[in-house]
Amino acid sequence: MRNFTFYNPTKLIFGTDAMDKIAEQIKPFGQKVLVTYGGGSIKKNGIYEKVLSQLKGFTVKEFGGIEPNPRVETIRKAIAEFKSWEPDFVLAVGGGSVIDGSKLLISAMYYEGDPWDYMITPGIEPAKYIPLGTVLTLAATGSEMNSGAVITNWDKNEKLVFGRQQAFPVFSILDPQNTFSVPADQTANGLVDAFSHVLEQYITTAENVPLQDRFCEGILMTLIETGTALLNDLHNYETRANHMFAATMALNNVIRQGTNEDWATHRIEHEISAFYDIPHGAGLAIITPRWMNVIKEQKAKKIIQYGKRVWGLSGLDEEIIKGAIMKTHDFFKSLGQKMVLSDWGVTDEHFPEMIERLVAGKIGEIPLNYEQIEAILISSVE
Amino acid sequence: MRNFTFYNPTKLIFGTDAMDKIAEQIKPFGQKVLVTYGGGSIKKNGIYEKVLSQLKGFTVKEFGGIEPNPRVETIRKAIAEFKSWEPDFVLAVGGGSVIDGSKLLISAMYYEGDPWDYMITPGIEPAKYIPLGTVLTLAATGSEMNSGAVITNWDKNEKLVFGRQQAFPVFSILDPQNTFSVPADQTANGLVDAFSHVLEQYITTAENVPLQDRFCEGILMTLIETGTALLNDLHNYETRANHMFAATMALNNVIRQGTNEDWATHRIEHEISAFYDIPHGAGLAIITPRWMNVIKEQKAKKIIQYGKRVWGLSGLDEEIIKGAIMKTHDFFKSLGQKMVLSDWGVTDEHFPEMIERLVAGKIGEIPLNYEQIEAILISSVE
Numbered sequence: 001m002r003n004f005t006f007y008n009p010t011k012l013i014f015g016t017d018a019m020d021k022i023a024e025q026i027k028p029f030g031q032k033v034l035v036t037y038g039g040g041s042i043k044k045n046g047i048y049e050k051v052l053s054q055l056k057g058f059t060v061k062e063f064g065g066i067e068p069n070p071r072v073e074t075i076r077k078a079i080a081e082f083k084s085w086e087p088d089f090v091l092a093v094g095g096g097s098v099i100d101g102s103k104l105l106i107s108a109m110y111y112e113g114d115p116w117d118y119m120i121t122p123g124i125e126p127a128k129y130i131p132l133g134t135v136l137t138l139a140a141t142g143s144e145m146n147s148g149a150v151i152t153n154w155d156k157n158e159k160l161v162f163g164r165q166q167a168f169p170v171f172s173i174l175d176p177q178n179t180f181s182v183p184a185d186q187t188a189n190g191l192v193d194a195f196s197h198v199l200e201q202y203i204t205t206a207e208n209v210p211l212q213d214r215f216c217e218g219i220l221m222t223l224i225e226t227g228t229a230l231l232n233d234l235h236n237y238e239t240r241a242n243h244m245f246a247a248t249m250a251l252n253n254v255i256r257q258g259t260n261e262d263w264a265t266h267r268i269e270h271e272i273s274a275f276y277d278i279p280h281g282a283g284l285a286i287i288t289p290r291w292m293n294v295i296k297e298q299k300a301k302k303i304i305q306y307g308k309r310v311w312g313l314s315g316l317d318e319e320i321i322k323g324a325i326m327k328t329h330d331f332f333k334s335l336g337q338k339m340v341l342s343d344w345g346v347t348d349e350h351f352p353e354m355i356e357r358l359v360a361g362k363i364g365e366i367p368l369n370y371e372q373i374e375a376i377l378i379s380s381v382e
Numbered sequence: 383m384r385n386f387t388f389y390n391p392t393k394l395i396f397g398t399d400a401m402d403k404i405a406e407q408i409k410p411f412g413q414k415v416l417v418t419y420g421g422g423s424i425k426k427n428g429i430y431e432k433v434l435s436q437l438k439g440f441t442v443k444e445f446g447g448i449e450p451n452p453r454v455e456t457i458r459k460a461i462a463e464f465k466s467w468e469p470d471f472v473l474a475v476g477g478g479s480v481i482d483g484s485k486l487l488i489s490a491m492y493y494e495g496d497p498w499d500y501m502i503t504p505g506i507e508p509a510k511y512i513p514l515g516t517v518l519t520l521a522a523t524g525s526e527m528n529s530g531a532v533i534t535n536w537d538k539n540e541k542l543v544f545g546r547q548q549a550f551p552v553f554s555i556l557d558p559q560n561t562f563s564v565p566a567d568q569t570a571n572g573l574v575d576a577f578s579h580v581l582e583q584y585i586t587t588a589e590n591v592p593l594q595d596r597f598c599e600g601i602l603m604t605l606i607e608t609g610t611a612l613l614n615d616l617h618n619y620e621t622r623a624n625h626m627f628a629a630t631m632a633l634n635n636v637i638r639q640g641t642n643e644d645w646a647t648h649r650i651e652h653e654i655s656a657f658y659d660i661p662h663g664a665g666l667a668i669i670t671p672r673w674m675n676v677i678k679e680q681k682a683k684k685i686i687q688y689g690k691r692v693w694g695l696s697g698l699d700e701e702i703i704k705g706a707i708m709k710t711h712d713f714f715k716s717l718g719q720k721m722v723l724s725d726w727g728v729t730d731e732h733f734p735e736m737i738e739r740l741v742a743g744k745i746g747e748i749p750l751n752y753e754q755i756e757a758i759l760i761s762s763v764e
């Protein structure tokens with residue numbers, strides 16, 4: 001096992017009564033609450049009213065319009081609008097994009113330079129961080145219980161991850177009922193994202209990490225069960241709850257301790273969605289099986305274990321590997337995912353540029369070379 | 383899934399370089415460090431010197447002699463001795479008993495009354511809590527990453543659990559090398575304790591908690607593998623590391639979220655070791671299979687799942703239940719555990735008194751009645 005430090009101070013408040021605890025959680029931090037959200041679906045599905053009814057007695061301002069694949073320019077706007085108001089607390093109400101954008105907001109508001117420079121420059125510290133809480137409305141990214149965020153810069157066609165210990169939400173409200181109105185396609189995108197998070201921390205060359213492996217397999221099996229069940233009943237509380245819990249556990253640092261990580265699939269998808277505005281989960285669904293095909297010899301041992309334990313496969317090693325990749329592909333397809341990039345309007349036009357950047361960035365546990373990344377992209381496109 | 387709040391702010395520092403981080407972790411809290419420990423084995427195996435060499439520049443005092451099944455009178459002594467010194471930080475170096483005793487020390491030092499009253503009276507708050515860090519030397523209780531402690535009062539023959547949010551260690555140092563010198567019998571006792579912690583949170587009537595179940599099964603399977611491997615090689619770093627990580631995950635709140643718990647086995651063992659000074663794990667090894675036998679109809683579904691997934695059993699339901707109980711018994715026995723209480727000098731003398739108190743305390747997920755507890759004890763004694 002590798003040496004590690006595990007630390008995760010986020011308080012996870014989960015269940016049918018979680019929304020009732022918002023005010024008591026914010027109170028210690030002050031009076032002025034900035035509520036952030038996305039495209040406004042929370043105003044249609046009743047979540048916005050529920051949140052505001054909890055915030056009686058606080059001074060509330062709001063900032064909407066944080067988009068999927070949240071953009072640095074949106075956060076620049078929010079900082080310009082609210083810096084002089086000096087909010088005591090930011091409450092992000094939404095999915096991973098709203099939470100990620102809000103993490104940049106609470107981190108960069110009191111940095112005097114540009115938020116993008118703050119993000120990409122290690123060691124820069126703002127004058128202070130604003131405490132963040134979240135009300136999660138989509139089971140997907142795990143951002144509700146970690147300290148990272150993914151932000152897109154369209155001027156530069158860049159989509160990058162940043163992380164700061166101060167970006168852990170102090171609390172996250174997870175009421176599975178808040179995800180009932182998420183439509184089937186977004187539910188599936190979120191599931192693929194969570195599934196991919198686990199694979200990134202599981203399909204590696206790491207040996208002798210039996211507990212980490214079994215935790216990963218447990219999350220994957222749970223997501224397979226809940227994904228299939230949700231397609232038939234988007235309003236089932238128990239299924240939504242199991243799904244939500246699994247997605248949070250997929251990226252809250254528990255399963256990554258002491259083992260290796262890959263993240264090539266995510267990095268390739270980030271490169272694609274830096275050029276094309278496609279849903280993150282949709283991109284991952286297409287790339288994941290192609291990535292597995294390219295690294296299947298390097299990581300044969302873990303893929304065989306995955307095939308056996310998660311998919312119940314048996315037989316010769318090479319049959320299990322082939323079967324595991326096919327099962328993964330077919331599972332995503334069964335959730336309604338498009339399985340080629342061309343269905344999303346992606347062509348090979350920018351591939352050389354993408355590949356150059358990815359090779360330079362040394363992506364993957366064992367960094368992928370030009371030909372490997374090219375093979376993943378070409379086989380994904382159609 | 384039941385509603386829950388998960389919160390665990392302990393920083394887990396794990397691995398071969400973990401000991402080097404002690405000073406930087408304590409520094410923010412102040413200069414005066416009280417080091418607590420047990421019977422003095424840390425002075426023989428070199429851990430004491432290693433800790434002190436990390437504490438150069440701090441003012442250090444020490445309090446040794448916190449015994450297995452730590453006693454309230456010992457903590458009273460520590461408070462009397464060090465209260466006027468006003469330590470800034472307490473560093474517990476030892477296993478669960480040292481850490482548990484230190485949790486009472488840091489909680490009750492600034493309570494004006496008796497520590498036992500503090501423990502048993504909900505809502506009592508001391509003037510302040512002292513921050514606690516730990517250097518773990520035994521994989522067993524999980525106390526290094528939770529907020530609970532078990533303390534014995536010999537005057538009253540009582541052994542009780544108390545918990546306070548402030549009793550979470552701010553950090554815990556887990557270097558598996560620090561467990562190399564733990565002898566086979568204590569290693570086995572610690573393993574049985576961790577195994578039992580999982581069973582307490584797993585063998586219940588809870589349904590539709592698939593991820594919690596799989597996390598539990600993952601820990602159990604890991605403990606079975608590492609327990610068996612350690613008997614052949616107590617100095618294997620990887621095995622000690624997997625064992626240590628599994629024992630921490632068994633009782634750090636992760637697996638208990640949203641599901642049911644039982645704890646009857648622990649409560650019965652506490653009752654026995656309130657009268658007889660036998661190792662906690664040793665008592666659990668004997669009681670666990672007898673407890674399973676008594677609740678096997680109530681919790682049949684989960685025991686069958688346990689038999690299939692953890693022990694690979696198949697066949698008729700009743701065969702699997704019988705097999706699962708036998709496998710559990712035989713596993714503990716294979717670790718060198720004595721499998722009847724009479725081998726520890728326990729007789730049925732105090733059983734009526736114990737049973738009365740246990741019935742009054744409503745132990746178990748579905749509280750056990752007099753006859754059930756009696757059946758467990760009688761079948762455990764010889």
